[in-house]
Amino acid sequence: MTEKTYVDDINRSLYDFRYDEDGYYKVDEGLTPEIVLQISAEKNDPEWMRDFRLHSLECYRHLQVPDWGPDISGLNMDEIVTYVRPKTGISAKWSDVPDEIKDTFERLGIPQAERESLAGVGAQYDSELVYHNVREEVAAQGVIYTDLESALHGPYADMIREHFMHLVPVTDHKFAALHGAVWSGGSFVYVPKNVRVEIPLQSYFRLNAPGAGQFEHTLIILDEGADLHFIEGCSAPKYNVANLHAGCVELYVGRHAKLRYSTIENWSKNMYNLNTKRALVEEGGTMEWVSGSFGSHVSYLYPTTILRGENAHMTYTGITFAGADQNLDTGMKVIHATKNTSSIINAKSISKSGGISTYRSAVVIQPNAAGSRSTANCESLMLDDRSQSDTIPVMDIRTSDADVGHEAKIGRISDEAVFYLMSRGLSEEEARTMVVSGFAESVSKELPLEYAVEMNNLIRLEMKGSIG
């Protein structure tokens, strides 16, 4: 295996703030056009992108913070700039990283250098070499797989301009607008006509660039008949003092193309995860979402699919695990925009130690979507009496010629099951963990093996010490 290399010195200028003569940090009053212009200049944006950022900022100022979901008043919107440009050095020492995070790294067996990078205190972790090899391999098939910033200056610049934040317009909501103004990092993938990518590609920002993974943008375009599996995320909790994540994912699935997008997210428990993901599927195309949501303090996450072409199909397989002091509002949205489109939804949630898990979904069947079918299956597992699990499914059916079903089930782990497993020699904690792992199996079996193992480890971690 190739040894990993480290960058000796990091250019921290991006995050540097002006200090007055006494060395005290000056608090900026808000996100200004100057700050956005500065970000744009540092990123060497093309002119259109600079204007786009400014326009987004304008929208951001006029949009309201959502008031229909979990409480996000813990985010200080007046000082949003401190989320956008965190003070450097605030957690630049390993000893300042919370023990809980360190413990998790330890248990997940992450190498020290990688831990420091994930915690934002180490030198930039250089995965360029690994990434480069994969890129070479798929490039032979004509696949473009690169970071979005450099792609803005390459031969695909026009393609990006035609697609960037067209699926998720900046006017969509306040955090989409914020993303448009300050986005940084992320992946760009283009798969040409009829190309099947055999190996799953993984998000480039995973370990790169300090502060990355906060406002990252993922743009994937599959041409007609293309086939790709893209994996985003990481089992290690990303620790960041700037505890806001407002990423954006835009997926374009061409005619008869097939995209599987798998995510395992495990944000640190102080994080506000306000992510937006959307896919557009053309005739005969297939979009498959596989999603595991762990960690974060508050999450709003609803991957949306627009089935625009006839016979377009979507499946969503997701699991959410909400523990103590977590309010995870997750689900999905699918819009059947034309005839004979179909969707299958399998959503699971686990709540424990007072955690709140809400499944929020919308199935929209438009008047012209005759012959469309949608089935949803939601299962919740509550591990104690203090926890909460809600299901809020919205169905908006505008044609009589549609077949729509929704099933929901809430369960607990029975004493009988625990006794049965314990009678074979498993401790109570192991018995409960086994039932929870089994509950999550329909999701983990959809993941590549190493990710399935990571997810099981995460469940073990979450269950650790759950017996009072």
Place this chain on the structure above:
Amino acid sequence: MPLLSINDLCVSIDETEILHHINLDIEPNQIHVLMGPNGACKSTLGNAIMGSPAYTITQGSMLLNGQELRNLPPDSRAKLGLFLSFQNPVEVPGISLSNFIRSAFEQRTGEHIRLWTFRKQLKALLGILDMDESYLDRDLNVGFSGGEKKKAEILQLLALNPSLAILDETDSGLDVDAVRTVSSGLAKYMETGSHSALIITHSTRILESLHVDKVHILAGGRLVHEGDASLIDEINATGFERFTA
């Protein structure tokens, strides 16, 4: 020293005593049979020995190899060599039968065993129980028929190799062939080491190929009679009436 020694055991459910002053010793390499009319609380005794949280022990002691079980959780009892074949095995979705048995084996023994080595051992045991290999990859008891569940219990018994097996009506609801298979599985268990069994049943077919050392009659929550294997024939002929009157 007896393998299992139960002395003056009283068991309650919801503060109502349902088992009264039970005394029962099982020596190594013995098969004991617990019989009795419906509602005698035969299953309760098996479950209480295993440590079911549904019951409260209010009095007495239960020693396995001289060690008191009363305050031990079920997993500790299992690690000491106790096994209970459930009357209604619980279904656990998402966990395969083979992974479950392997986890249990590793927990009991504290040894790590390689997946394929263990699978090979399980495959050999499947043959004895007339079970197809595909059972190993099915979710634990999910969608199993009554007979399949009972065979899966015996498979676990053979794989986990406890010193005392309590079989709670393992033969109930099974057809003739399935009872024979389960019975030969039990015979296999008895001949592969220093093993004892307490078989709770109200039929006698399961006992045909086994050498029974002692028969206990439980009625109304009390052990009312005990005898040797000949007691079985007597009960077959005249029923329990003589003991319950």
